[in-house]
């Protein structure tokens with residue numbers, strides 16, 4: 001039998017958490033922000049990115065700037081809504097994806 005409480009909980013988690021599709025483009029452009037430039041291995045790619053899997057090698061210990069929701073909770077929750085911060089981040093993701101041709105220009 002379907003557990004509607006579990007379904008609701010999963011739905012809530014989906015809408016509250018930043019929705020990253022794991023394209024890895026932010027980790028390949030760390031030189032574009034002063035917040036992440038220190039991770040640059042010299043060509044804009046983060047030194048912690050596993051190039052074969054496209055995954056972060058230190059995911060569970062990654063810097064807070066790489067964790068949208070944790071960053072929001074620690075630094076921005078008094079300044080803007082979580083939704084607004086997510087939308088700002090989605091704009092950057094979209095910009096990176098457009099530049100790589102992953103999203104056709106409008």
Ligand code: SF4
Pocket residue numbers: 019020021022023024025026027092093096
């Ligand atoms: S660019 Fe956006 S969608 Fe792609 S990995 Fe980074 S946060 Fe996720």
Ligand code: SF4
Pocket residue numbers: 026027030036039046047048049050055056057058059062063066
């Ligand atoms: S530390 Fe990990 S999550 Fe952060 S930019 Fe580097 S590879 Fe990406």
